[in-house]
Structures are given as structure tokens and as C-alpha cells.
Amino acid sequence: MNIFKIIDEIQEVDGDAVERLQHATRRSFMTKFSRSMAAAAVPVAMGTIFNKAYAFTPGAIDVLKFALTLEYLEDEFYKMGNAAPGLIPDKYKAVFMQIGKHETQHVNFLKGALGTAAPAKPDFDFTAKGTFANPFGDFDMFVFLSHAFEDTGVRAYKGQAGNLMAKEDEPLLDYALQIHSVEARHAAKSRDILSTIRGIDRIKPWITLDEGSPRPVYEGDNNTIQGGVDITGIAGKSLDAVTEAFDEPLTKDQVLAIAKLFIR
Template structure:
């Protein structure tokens, strides 16, 4: 009953044009719903495409024993349901599915990418929560967030990663998430430009250039392929800022050809995000220079047992 009422309330608010302006210019609750729908479209298409490309037998041969394949179908169903729910609530204001390119070539790479996408989804909903004004919207977004978190934990466990590697998940803001999602988007329907959306922008991309297991205290490479990043003042340092719920943890970034090296700090674990910045006071859209890059940190957890 709660779910049905909430859907009706959302639809009524959208159709009535009840759009609450947020503190940031151009950010509205309906725009945030379309932002969420954009992410759900991407995940929905990813699972539908993957389940069509790889068979149950191929997943088993890759080491993902039953009932993993059936559970993937359940996850796919959840994502399709999220799309349907948000699309129905938004009505004519809903954005349409885009065209995507996913770099998975076999069941193992598909599951690895699924883990990344689910982790980004959790961080996206968590980061958006503070900007949602309407309580009905916030409750529904929270309900989706908890399910995405279960997806993430299940898939991480299937990859022999900690299903819950730290006490707090890391929030990402709108542009940080869009930067990561944009790498999979080939094109979108022209009709989407007329829909109420957030004023999103993609930062220059940063890629992890270090392979293998990564732990705190280790030096890693962050690649800035195709461009050179430097502060306006050559004496101003660049920092690698690792995003956490309590605020960024900064590490000096040392310039090398094609990017930077930095040391992974203590206080991050699991799927982590790092941006490059010349500002050590705060991380906002105005101070992020590039990124985020995704870094899977594999420290022992719980840390009290390390």
C-alpha cells in the first residue's frame, strides 16, 4: 500500500508541475528523478544485454555456480522494475533509454562490470539524497538505494570481494556520477533534451593505471589520457582526493608522463573514488579538475582483525 500511494503521489506532483528549486541553480526534484531514471535505464539495458549474450552454462563454466544465473535474472528484473516505476511517476517528463556500449566480452568481465555499476548506483543515490526536498521522492529513492546495495554486496561476494568492505558507503555528486556513466553512453534520443533534467557536465576522465591488488599505503598510477592536467600556477600542487562520507582524504599527486602517481591513504576500502584537484579545502564541482577514477582497495576488513 505504501508503494502504491507513493507512486500516485509522485505522478500527481510531476503532472501538476510541482518542482522544488534547490540551492544549486537548475537542480529540481523532478530533474533528480530523471537523473535516477537515466542510471536505471543504463543498468536495465546492461543486464538485459548481458543475459542475452551469455548463457547459464557459460556463467557456470566461468566459475559462477547456480543459483547465480537465476539471481542475475532477479537483479535484471529489479532494474526493469525501477525503470517502470520512475517512468510511470514522471509520465511525459520521463527521459528515454539511450544507446550504450559496455566493454564486457565474457561472463567474467560482465560480472566485474556489474559490480562496478552497482557500486556507482549506490553512491549515486546516496549522493543525491541530500538534494531531494520532497519526502515522497526521498523515501522512494531510499527504497531503491537499499536494493541496489544488496545487488552490490551479492555480486561482490560472487567475485570473492568483501560484500561490505567498510562501515560507510561513499557518496558521489551528480557530475561525478555522470562522468562515470558518460563513458558507456553512445547517444541519447533527441527528445530527452526537452525533458526536465539536471544541468550535468562530465569532468575529464581519469583511469586507474595500476593492476592487481591495491591496498592502503601503495603507490598507484592515475592516467589522464589525451590531455595534460596542471594547475594554473605551476607552484600550486595537485592532489588526489579520495571521496568518503565524512569528507575527502587527500594524497599528494605527483605528475608523470600521462598522468599522476599517488599513495592510497588509510580510511578507504572497497570500491573507492578519487578525483584530481588543486584545492585541499573542499571538493565541489568548481574544484574538481578531473575524475573520478574507480579504485578497488582491498584492505583486510574488519580492520580490528587485521
């Protein structure tokens, strides 16, 4: 992450931003946050600065709290999975360690942005009250839930982007869309691994109909309605092509209904 580039981009959005960031000139910023700072801590630092410098709208604060609940879930899932002895084969350990690091960074950024308004981490039950018997003893189940959570994250951020369009929320929108793209890469990798371990070529890194669908977590992968219009058959495209080309956003209530399956 290029800190100087971030500061420059913030100024393009708001010409008074650096002045309002108190001491965040290039020199003083790097004095306060030394060059030796771990990359994982950068989102916390930026979140703290944003929290002090910007008066986010109430709607944006609500979005951040909602996003943090979902990131708590993903972060805890990977921490438990990466710590489970014998769960992840050696060839995939680096993948899930890196995904776990990303989720921790997302949590730290959102907590930094919210400050004292950050909600506490819930207590999670990744069996979903017994629906998934052994998520940290069965690698197939672990990968299945990984792609379910990551797909949900992609749709959640897509669904909330429109609520961060106010002028004072624009820096948050930039970061939300960056997190969205990372979640999408996670989802693609988890789907690819699921295809490999199950030996099912129809499960792609992208969504194709409901191949590899994370039922009962989510049952809408074969959706063909976009913007209220059924696009089946448009330009003679197949159902496969239609479901691959579009991915529906989820509302806050829809995402929380999924998350609550795993909250005690």
C-alpha cells in the same frame, strides 16, 4: 509491496494526500488497479499517481532525470547479459534475472514519476570504447561491471538524497532511499560472486580498501575522508575497518562521468 501501507504512509507525511490523489481511496484504488496487477507494474502506477498529485520541485525533477539515466544503463546491461547465450552459469542465473527485474522496475517507476519529462534512453557501449573487451562473453568481466554499476548506484542515490528534502519531495525521498537499499543488496551479491569466481577471500560483499575495486570505472574504494575529515586511525581502527564503515556519496557530475564511459 503493500499498496495500502504506502497510501497510509503518504497520509502521515501529508494529511491531504489521499484527497489530492483524486480516486485513490482503498476501494477505488484497487478498482482502478486490480488485485491481479503484476508486481512489476506497481512502480509505474505509483509513479503516475505521484506525478499527477504532487508538484515536485525543479531540483527533484533534475534528480529523477539523472537517476533514470543511471537506471537505464543498469537495466540495459542486465537485459543484454541475461540474454547472452552461455554467459551466466546456471547457479547464478536466478540471481541476475532477479537483479534485472529490479532494475526494470526502477526504470518504470522513474519514467512514471517523470511522465513526459522523462529523457530518452541513451545508446550504450558496455565495452566503454574498447576498455572492456568482452562484457557479454566473459562472466568474470560481466560480474566485475555489475558490481561497478551497483556500487555507483549506491553512491549516486546517497549523493542525491539531500536534494529531495523539500516538503513536496518527501514521497520521492522515501522511494529513492528504498531504491538505494536495493542497489546496495545488488552490489553486495555481485561482490560476493566476484570473490567466489576469482577465489579471492579479501573481496567481501562490503567494501574493504580497494579489494575488487572497479578500476578504471571508479578508483575511490580506499577513501578514508568522510565529511572533509581524514578518519584514518580513529579509535585505533585499521584501514580495513575505516573503509568498511563508511562509503562516500558521489556528486551528480562524478556519477555522470562514470556513466558517460558507457554512453555512445
